[in-house]
Structures are given as C-alpha cells and as structure tokens.
Amino acid sequence: MQDVAATVNDFFKGKILAVQDYTLLSWRSLRNLFSPPRYLTDTLGQMDIIGVGSLPIVALAGMFIGAVLVLQTADQFVRFGSPALTGDVVAIALVREIGPVITALLVAGRVASGIASELGSMVVSEQIDAMRALGTDPTKKLITPRMVATVTMLPLLTIIADFLGLVGGFIVSYFVVGLNPVQYWVRSYNAIEFGDGVQGITKPFVFGFIISTIGCHFGLTVRGGTEGVGRATTQAVVVASVLILVVNFFMAKVLLRVIEVMGW
C-alpha cells in the first residue's frame, strides 16, 4: 500500500516539476527578448525553417479543407434553397476556427517534433552542455529564436491557409457544385467582420508560443539517449496539439465576450 502511495506521490511530483520547468523556460524565452545578446541571424534562419518550410503543407491542407467544407455544406444549403450562404459559412468557419486550429496542428506536427528532436539530440550528445561550457546561453541562442520565429510565422501561415481555403472552396463551389463565383466571393468577403479577423489572428500568436515552448521543453528534458529523443518528439506533438485544442476553446470563449463588449 505504501509503495502505491509513494508511486502516486512521485507521479504527481514529477508532473508538477515538469509544469514548473515549462513555466520557467517560457518565462526565460520571453525575458530574453529584453536582454542582450539577441540572435537575429539564428531567428531569421528559424523563420525560414519554420515559416517557409511549413508553407507547402499548410497551403495544401488549407486548400483541401476549404474544398471539402464547400462540398459538405453546399449540398445542405441547396436543399434549403440558399446555396449563396455557402460562401458565408466557409469564410467564417475558416477565419474564426478551422484556419488557425488546423494550421497550428499541422505546424505542431512538423515544428514541435522538429524542435524536440533537434534539441533532444543536442542534449544526449552533450552539445547543450558544451554550449553552456563555451559561454553561450542555450535559452538565448536556441529557445528564444525558435519562439520568436514560430510566433511571427504562424499568423502569416494562418492567413495564407485561410485564403487558400477560400480558393479551394471556390474551386469546388464553381466547378463541382455549380455556384455563382461572384456570389461566392462577395458573400465570403462580406461575411467576415472585424471581430472574426481579431479571433483568427490572435489565436496563432498564442498557438505559436505553445508549439515552440513545448517543443523546446520536451527537447531539453530528454532522458535516456536516442530512445528518449523519440519519446520526447512524440510527447511534444501530442501535448502541443492537445494544448492548442484546449486553449482554443478558452480563447474562443474570452474573445467572443471581448468582441461582444467592444461591439466588433
């Protein structure tokens, strides 16, 4: 019985310590923004890897999600005699929810895993220790550039995914469903209000922070050699994805209230 209690105790202690480590790492990544040295070249390099590198999958996914949204919804609207509403629904769904969330999940799969495996490999081969021993702060050289790059690139990728989603929706609505193209674009454009844009563009900043810091946290806390690197990579993707979905709900709740209060 005592063994079980000790195991449970150790389990919760471990989880609390992990949360503490993650909080400290997140705090350092932000604090580093205000204290030199700043690694601009490393940040630009990460922007290229994270932003430009993720562009093909985000573009492709965005386009097909928009396409399938139209395919599934247009039929229903036609049945109710309002096919013109297809553009409204697709635009709002993409900009408010599907664009930010799907883009974040795709980038989490690609970037959180990449960061965790890269930093994890550096940990097990003592490169992180070597960097510290050589007088360079790994949180400044490795973590903050990745955090800044992900936080700045994810909103841009989301905007691209939203736009290409509308393009994908247009292609299906025109060539498959046979809707009026002008009507689709005009209604899509008019359906999106300022508040929708606020929701759609605020979320990726937070999601980008989650993806990068979770990837860094699991990478830097790798234990157990190459097997540990594999485990950390998987955990980084799973935890980042779940956090994105949970945080998305609470952000939606808060943002809807803010938009209502502000009258956007």
Place this chain on the structure above:
Amino acid sequence: MVAGAAPTADAGVIRFEDVRLGFGDREVLSGVSFVLGRGETLVLLGVTGSGKTLILKLALGLLRPASGRIFLFGQDITELEEEDLYALRARLGIVFQEGALFDSLTVFENVAFRLLEEREHGGKDHSDAEIEQRVRQVLRFVELEPAIDKLPAELSGGMKRRVGIARALITEPDAILYDSPTGGLDPVTSHTINTLIIKSRDVSHVSALVVTHRLQDAFTYANHTFDADAQQLRPARTNGAQATRTRFLLLRDGRISFDGSPRDFQAQADSYVQRFLA
C-alpha cells in the same frame, strides 16, 4: 565565503569542499573535497559510474551540488547565477567524452565558436583574418588543419576528440577539463590524444583535470614530458610525477579515497587500489 564573493589570492583553479550530489534516493557524491592548483595535472580515477563526469560538470557549474561548496579561480560558484558563470567558464576549456561537437557546424565553426560568439555578442573585436589564423594555429597543434572544412559526421572518434581539444585551446584557457579523453579509442589514437594533453600542459602550461579509468594513461601523464624539438613524448628524467606536477585522485563510493602522488598510489596496500593497479 558567501556565494559570488571575491577570489582569494592562492585559491588554485578548482576547489571542492565536501561536495554532495545525488539523484532521487541515490547519493552519487558523498562529500568530495580536492584542490587543483595552478600548473597542476590532476588525474581523477574511478570505475565507470562512480561520478567522475559529474565532478567535471559541477566544476563548470553545469550542475549544482546538493551541499558543499565549489570554488573556481577562488570564486565561490556554488550559488552563482548562470549569467555570472560565463565569464569564469571562459577561463576554462573542456573536452567532452564524445567530443560534443556541434554537428551542424564545420570543424572551423566548431573551433571558432567561442571567438565568433565573443565577436557577435561579447563586444570583442576579432577580425575574420585573426579568427582564421587562430583556428588554423590550434588545428595545426592537434594536427588536423586539413580537416578544417569537414563536418563532425565526416570525422573519426579520435579526430573528434582532437577537434574538441582544439576548441578547448582556442581561447588559451588557464585550465582544461578532460572527460575520458581516450575512452573507446584504439591504442594508437589514444597515444595521440595523450601526447596532445601532455603537449598542451608542457607547451601552453595549462592546468588540467583529467578524468579517466585507464591507469596506463594516468601514468603516461605523470611520467612523460613533451619534447618540442622531436615533437614526441619522452620519459621525465627524474621523479616524473614531481616534474610533471601530476597527482592522482581515486573516487570510490562517492568520496575521494586517495589524493597523492602516483608513487604513493602504487604503494597503497588497499585491496581496492591493488585491484585497480592489476
């Protein structure tokens, strides 16, 4: 002395005072105390898993002890902030067990890492020509200049250690810490690495803390000097260990169970030491 206090005059390079460290319920170091003096070579012996590497990491401030105090160049680093440690670490070089080279950087970039960082972010005015000249100089020292543009993946284990030594030497540190520098290497390559360690001691007059479980390497450091004219090792003429200022430490059960000259080490009647010598 309080954390971060001013250094004392004759404090030596590294001083451990009753240092303890454990993981979970297991105490690995149970009160380690020793001093590495200036110009000395300290060979830290011990079986695999005895905590030798931990001592190096503690000396660099990469790990914090559970209790006890650690002094670097006379300054108490036990509770020093990471940012404040960088200046002290700049006076130390370390050669990791597997080299720990940055695998995405070339040999040149690895060796020049500290200089490039100092130039970009440390306010030092190293020109490109100066950096290249210094990198080539230390690569010549370890006889690896032709590999300057290679990536670590293209190097053998011995070459990686030599690049690691070059990286440690680039800023002309006061002391170098070696973590099992010949571990896993063949006898010929091991001899090359040992020659470089003795060469850096005798030519550059660098203090050294060498962690190893290979007694033959320890006696090589104690009984040989580097002949700069012949570019090879020679047996020290009289009382090798005294001439080379080499001391042995034996780490056993988390404590330093022996601290003295190689001759005294050989004379130990203790069965554990005898098994080590066998």
